[in-house]
Amino acid sequence: MSREERRSANGPPPFRGRLFLLLVVLAYGVLLRHDASAALLALRRGGLLLFRLLPVFAAVILLIALVNWLLRPQQIVRWLGRESGVRGWLLALLAGVISHGPMYAWYPMISDLRERGGRDGLVVVFLFARCIKVPLLPLMVDSFGLRFTLVLGLYILAGSLVQGWLMERLQR
Amino acid sequence: MKKKEQQNMPAGQRAGMVEPRPPFLLVLKRSSRMFLSMAPLLVGIMGLVGLVQTLVTPEMLALLFRGRPVTDTLVGTLAGAAATGNPVVSYLLGGELLQQGISLYAVTAFVLSWVTLGVIQLPMEAEMFGLRFMLLRNLLALGGTILVAVLTAFTMQVLS
Numbered sequence: 534m535s536r537e538e539r540r541s542a543n544g545p546p547p548f549r550g551r552l553f554l555l556l557v558v559l560a561y562g563v564l565l566r567h568d569a570s571a572a573l574l575a576l577r578r579g580g581l582l583l584f585r586l587l588p589v590f591a592a593v594i595l596l597i598a599l600v601n602w603l604l605r606p607q608q609i610v611r612w613l614g615r616e617s618g619v620r621g622w623l624l625a626l627l628a629g630v631i632s633h634g635p636m637y638a639w640y641p642m643i644s645d646l647r648e649r650g651g652r653d654g655l656v657v658v659f660l661f662a663r664c665i666k667v668p669l670l671p672l673m674v675d676s677f678g679l680r681f682t683l684v685l686g687l688y689i690l691a692g693s694l695v696q697g698w699l700m701e702r703l704q705r
Numbered sequence: 706m707k708k709k710e711q712q713n714m715p716a717g718q719r720a721g722m723v724e725p726r727p728p729f730l731l732v733l734k735r736s737s738r739m740f741l742s743m744a745p746l747l748v749g750i751m752g753l754v755g756l757v758q759t760l761v762t763p764e765m766l767a768l769l770f771r772g773r774p775v776t777d778t779l780v781g782t783l784a785g786a787a788a789t790g791n792p793v794v795s796y797l798l799g800g801e802l803l804q805q806g807i808s809l810y811a812v813t814a815f816v817l818s819w820v821t822l823g824v825i826q827l828p829m830e831a832e833m834f835g836l837r838f839m840l841l842r843n844l845l846a847l848g849g850t851i852l853v854a855v856l857t858a859f860t861m862q863v864l865s
Contacts, residue, residue: 548744553746553832554746554752556749561752564756575752575756575759576755577755578758579751579755580751582751582754595736597739598729598735601732601736602726637826644833656842657846660821660842669792673796677800685853692849692852703841
């Protein structure tokens with residue numbers, strides 16, 4: 534490992550989205566002036582969400598590290614890059630279906646994979662396939678019935694692939 | 706072979722060699738640092754989710770539906786995109802809307818867009834993947850949501 538790499542691994546991280554955070558803080562400030570109880574309730578809800586998502590974030594960090602440690606850039610390109618073929622599409626579908634937590638929790642990992650040669654079409658497939666929530670399937674069956682759940686699931690899988698294919702066409 | 710000897714080798718010869726794997730802890734540290742660099746974005750998103758969950762209640766969303774299948778499908782898509790929270794809420798609300806006589810087209814679009822579209826996370830998506838990717842991805846998801854909702858509801862009608 535070069536000295537530069539070592540320095541970048543130890544120094545303070547280059548924060549992204551500071552302006553966005555500032556705007557959200559300002560929105561809270563405005564709400565606090567007009568309706569303090571609503572602002573405090575919103576803050577409590579946001580805080581609880583952060584607390585609830587900490588294990589998901591930890592899992593995503595671990596997964597990013599494992600992928601980077603186990604797979605060399607050439608392997609990532611082979612599995613998720615231009616030459617990934619059917620294996621890449623199926624992998625993106627499966628990953629989307631079994632992934633847990635909100636979409637934005639996965640953005641850092643997706644960003645990392647894209648920088649290493651991952652295809653945009655597969656990202657689109659992954660993000661749309663997340664409509665199928667395996668742990669929530671019983672609840673969906675209870676609310677809408679088994680037939681509806683199956684039909685919707687099949688269309689989501691097909692729709693994910695079509696969108697991924699369209700994304701690849703549009704990116705050319 | 707010693708590291709110094711490898712560095713002195715010609716580039717062509719070096720290219721064929723497999724680089725040693727760095728220690729896992731170092732890779733973990735680098736990944737944590739990369740994730741931490743997105744902390745302002747993530748904290749901002751969660752702050753925004755808290756705000757929207759407080760200011761936009763499920764009851765307010767239910768009031769948007771008028772009982773007209775075509776406009777309700779569009780309303781369902783947009784309402785689901787603007788809403789945030791656990792998808793369980795969308796299932797429960799969707800079940801209630803169906804009982805109120807709202808079309809399956811609208812309810813399916815609502816449930817789907819709740820998960821796949823997110824107005825709140827657009828700034829983060831643009832920051833991380835670029836404006837062009839964010840626009841294309843969300844336009845495709847918008848079209849896909851409406852199409853999947855229409856096909857699902859239509860198939861259910863045919864099957865029943």
